Amino acid sequence: MSEMLANTSKGHIEVRNFSLAYETIEGPVQAVTDTQIHVKPGEFVSIVGPSGCGKSTLLNAVAGFLKPTTGIVTVDGERVNGPSAERGMVFQQYSLFPWKTVRENVEFGLKMRGMPRSQRERAARTLLGLAGLEAFEKHYPEKLSGGMKQRVGIVRALATGPKVLLLDEPFGALDAQTRVIMQQILTNMWQRLKISVLFVTHDIDEAIFLSDRVYCMTARPGSIKAEIPIPLERPRQQSMMMSSEFLALRRGLMSLIREESLKAMGGEINDMGMQGLNIELHGHSLADVI
Amino acid sequence: MSSPALVRHPEDSMPATAIAEAGSAPAATPPAAPPSFGTLALRWYRLNRAGLRAITIGVTSLIAFLLVWHLLTTYRVVFFVRFTNVPSPLAVYASFTKAMHDPKFLMHILLSCRRIFIGFSLAAIIGVPLGLIMGRFKLVHEIIFPVAEVLRPIPAIAWVPMAIMLWPTNEQSIVFITFLGSFFPILVNTLHGMSLVDPVLVRAAQCLGARERSIFREVYFPASLPHIFTGLTVGMGVAWVSLIAAEMISGQYGIGYFTWEAYSLVQYADIALGMIAIGVLGLGSSLLIRGAGQLVMPWRST
Numbered sequence: 001m002s003e004m005l006a007n008t009s010k011g012h013i014e015v016r017n018f019s020l021a022y023e024t025i026e027g028p029v030q031a032v033t034d035t036q037i038h039v040k041p042g043e044f045v046s047i048v049g050p051s052g053c054g055k056s057t058l059l060n061a062v063a064g065f066l067k068p069t070t071g072i073v074t075v076d077g078e079r080v081n082g083p084s085a086e087r088g089m090v091f092q093q094y095s096l097f098p099w100k101t102v103r104e105n106v107e108f109g110l111k112m113r114g115m116p117r118s119q120r121e122r123a124a125r126t127l128l129g130l131a132g133l134e135a136f137e138k139h140y141p142e143k144l145s146g147g148m149k150q151r152v153g154i155v156r157a158l159a160t161g162p163k164v165l166l167l168d169e170p171f172g173a174l175d176a177q178t179r180v181i182m183q184q185i186l187t188n189m190w191q192r193l194k195i196s197v198l199f200v201t202h203d204i205d206e207a208i209f210l211s212d213r214v215y216c217m218t219a220r221p222g223s224i225k226a227e228i229p230i231p232l233e234r235p236r237q238q239s240m241m242m243s244s245e246f247l248a249l250r251r252g253l254m255s256l257i258r259e260e261s262l263k264a265m266g267g268e269i270n271d272m273g274m275q276g277l278n279i280e281l282h283g284h285s286l287a288d289v290i
Numbered sequence: 291m292s293s294p295a296l297v298r299h300p301e302d303s304m305p306a307t308a309i310a311e312a313g314s315a316p317a318a319t320p321p322a323a324p325p326s327f328g329t330l331a332l333r334w335y336r337l338n339r340a341g342l343r344a345i346t347i348g349v350t351s352l353i354a355f356l357l358v359w360h361l362l363t364t365y366r367v368v369f370f371v372r373f374t375n376v377p378s379p380l381a382v383y384a385s386f387t388k389a390m391h392d393p394k395f396l397m398h399i400l401l402s403c404r405r406i407f408i409g410f411s412l413a414a415i416i417g418v419p420l421g422l423i424m425g426r427f428k429l430v431h432e433i434i435f436p437v438a439e440v441l442r443p444i445p446a447i448a449w450v451p452m453a454i455m456l457w458p459t460n461e462q463s464i465v466f467i468t469f470l471g472s473f474f475p476i477l478v479n480t481l482h483g484m485s486l487v488d489p490v491l492v493r494a495a496q497c498l499g500a501r502e503r504s505i506f507r508e509v510y511f512p513a514s515l516p517h518i519f520t521g522l523t524v525g526m527g528v529a530w531v532s533l534i535a536a537e538m539i540s541g542q543y544g545i546g547y548f549t550w551e552a553y554s555l556v557q558y559a560d561i562a563l564g565m566i567a568i569g570v571l572g573l574g575s576s577l578l579i580r581g582a583g584q585l586v587m588p589w590r591s592t
Contacts, residue, residue, distance in 0.1 A: 065493060085499030095494040099512040099589050108508070109498035140589040160499060 010076055011163040011196030013039040013062060018071035019221075020057055028069075030221035031057045035071075037215055037224060039164065039196045046199040046207035048253065049217030049225075050261040055200045056168055058222070062198060063089050063166050075163060085109055088157030092169040094149040096141040102152050103128065103137035109160035127155045130192075131185065147178040151185065158189065164196040171206065179203075180238060183210055187236065204253045208246060209236060216256045219264035226256055377559040382566070385559035395548065399567060402533060402544040405461075406575065409468025410529045417476035417525070418518055424477075425484025426510060438477060446471035446532035450539050464536045464544070471532030472525030479521025483514030516590065519583040526579055530572045545571065 018035040021028040032054040039045045047055045060066045062073055064083040073080040075087065083089075088109075096105050103124045110120035128134045131151045141149055150170055157165060170186075171179045187210060190197055201207050207214045211230050218225045230249060232240060240246055325333075335342070356379050361367075363378040377385075389395040424431040446467050453463035487510055495509050537546030549564030584591050 063493075063497060065496075083493065083496035085497065087497065089494070089497040091490055091494065093490055095488070095490045097491060097494075097509070097512070099515070099587065108495070108500075112495075112499040112501075112504055142589065156498070 011039070011041045012076050013037075013164055013196060013198060014072075014074045014077075015058070015062065016072050016074075018058070018061065018068050018073065020054070020061060020066060021069045032061075033221040033223050035223050039198050041196055042194045043213065044190055044197045044199065044211050045213045045215065046201060046211040047215045047217060048201060048204060048207045048257060049222060050219050050257060050264045051202060052220055052264060053217045053260065054220060054222030055217050058217075059166055059168050059198060059200045062164075063087055085112065085160045086163050088160065088162035088165045090150070090153050090157050090165065090167040090170045092172045094141070094146070094153050094173075096149055096152055096156070098141055101138050101140055102133060102144070105141065105152055106156045106159050108156065113160065124159065127159055128152075130189070131155045145178075146174050147182055150174065150182060154186065154189065158193065158195070162195070164198065165190075167197065167199045169201055170199075171203075172201070179206070184238075186210065191234070204250055204257065205241060208232070208249050208253065209241060214253065216253060217260070219260040225260065228253060375558055377562050381559040382562045385557075385563050386566075389560075389563060398543055398545050398548040399571070402537065402546065403571065405465050405468055405533055405544065406526075406529055406571075409465045409533070410472050410526060412465075412469050413472040413476050413525060413529070414522060417473050417521070418480050421477045421480025421518075421521075422484060422506070422511065422514065425481050425487075425514070426506060431481075438474070442474045442478070446528070447535040447539075450536055453536075454540060460540055460542060464533065464541060467536040468529050468533045472529035475524040475528055476518075476521040479517045479524065480514060483517025483521075484510060486517070487513040512587075515583075515587050519579065519587070522579050522583075523576055526575050527572065530568065530575070534568060 015035060015037045018037075019030065019033045021030050035058065037045070037047070037058070047058065049055045057066060061068055062075075062080065064080045064087065080087075096102075097108065100108065103121065106124040106127055107120045110123055115123070125134060125137065128137055131154070133148065133151055133155070136144065136148065141152065144152070153170070154165075154167075167186075171182050174182060183206060199207070199210060208230055214228045214230060215224050216226045216228065217223065228249065232243075232245060232249075360379050362373045363376050365373075367373045420434070424434055449467055449470055450463075453466045454460070457463040457466055491509050491513065492505060495505050500508060533544070534546035534549075537544035538550040541547035545564055545567050549561055549568070552558070552560030552564055
């Protein structure tokens with residue numbers, strides 16, 4: 001099964017001169033501007049940034065749901081013109097079909113491709129087995145826990161053997177323990193399938209733990225502020241999150257994002273608040289000033 | 291020999307033997323000493339207390355209702371409302387037993403059911419697809435919605451004179467009234483269901499390679515089903531309301547006509563019989579729809 005799904009040399013995502021604006025009554029609002037990113041075949045890349053920075057917009061453009069205002073999105077040199085089974089997507093809200101059983105959900109992409117029933121049933125069972133969900137194949141999603149739902153979501157997205165996997169804050173709704181387990185499962189699947197992954201999250205630890213590279217975005221209008229390679233060796237263990245190397249990366253990313261978060265909030269808070277935050281930013285406490 | 295796995299083994303095998311025992315002798319479920327009948331009865335009672343309570347209270351209140359009805363009619367109470375000519379429950383029961391052997395009464399009921407079946411089915415066959423298409427294609431919605439909104443507030447009963455002019459036979463005009471009554475609730479609820487379809491599910495389907503037709507069949511339709519069934523249930527209720535009114539005004543047969551005729555012929559017990567028959571038929575048909583809903587939407591039953 002895994003050989004069938006493996007894409008060793010495919011899945012090169014390229015986003016060039018990308019910008020995206022929404023039309024509003026006051027004129028166009030720039031959501032993302034002047035952005036270039038790429039994901040090499042088999043690479044795991046994360047995008048982090050303050051909320052509202054347009055990281056999900058960028059991901060949705062790669063998925064084909066949004067058309068760039070300027071610039072181009074290509075996968076393996078082919079221009080993205082709309083959603084396709086070549087680019088599997090995992091959503092924060094799981095988005096499993098409630099009227100389909102776990103197995104029928106996983107089968108969906110294969111059914112759309114016209115695979116005969118018995119064949120796709122077998123394929124779905126194999127995949128569910130890999131995710132430890134074979135016992136739940138006949139359950140409806142509503143009966144599953146959040147972690148199980150998202151495992152089904154990932155398996156469903158992988159079932160059609162996509163070139164790339166796009167994940168939009170997939171573990172954002174899960175509790176801390178489940179989240180750690182899910183990260184491990186995703187890493188295992190990624191390593192087995194050698195698929196390119198573009199992962200959007202606001203969780204810095206998650207981004208570092210999972211990725212080969214992390215893009216950090218600026219506040220709206222979003223653009224790439226920094227590109228940070230993660231040289232931690234693989235396979236990664238949970239204990240690595242305490243290593244000095246990890247913590248250094250974390251500190252770096254944290255300060256980058258905090259700067260942007262403050263910028264994003266700048267318009268919303270009054271001068272007093274702004275002063276307080278600036279003081280904190282420069283390493284003094286409020287008490288020092290008073 | 292002393293590895294933890296081996297030590298734990300006897301414990302693990304316990305449930306297996308318990309299951310085997312239960313399989314051979316279903317009466318003695320727990321592996322320990324079988325509980326006495328009293329304990330089992332007590333346990334069953336504790337588990338089903340809420341249900342038993344509802345049944346007990348429900349039956350009691352029905353009996354109380356019959357009793358009050360009986361007392362009001364036997365003493366011919368006049369207190370704002372006059373119970374002088376209202377038939378007693380026993381009189382109604384007597385006319386019920388008589389009616390059960392009367393082929394004419396059964397024919398009235400069958401005819402009403404047929405009208406409901408045809409009118410309601412037509413409303414569902416036209417209303418559901420139309421609602422789905424209107425929900426999916428903006429142009430169709432923009433064209434049909436204003437007309438529907440103008441016609442919708444007109445009660446089906448108000449259509450009676452027009453229906454008589456439109457249709458050559460009385461039977462057709464009554465079916466038409468029934469159709470109209472159920473059509474709009476079905477259409478409006480289907481539309482509502484379509485408007486609530488989670489766009490993320492549509493995106494998920496698109497990402498899995500689904501095209502327009504498949505998305506319609508695999509996402510929009512099942513996602514709207516709960517609201518479609520709400521529409522069918524409401525539509526069935528309005529269908530009965532409209533049917534009975536139409537039968538009373540222009541009918542020659544049917545349970546509504548039977549009830550009105552009973553009044554004209556001073557058969558007071560038959561009035562109540564007709565009313566109860568209408569109530570039972572309405573209840574039965576809405577139960578049928580609920581059952582169909584549970585069959586069609588297995589993911590929603592708990």
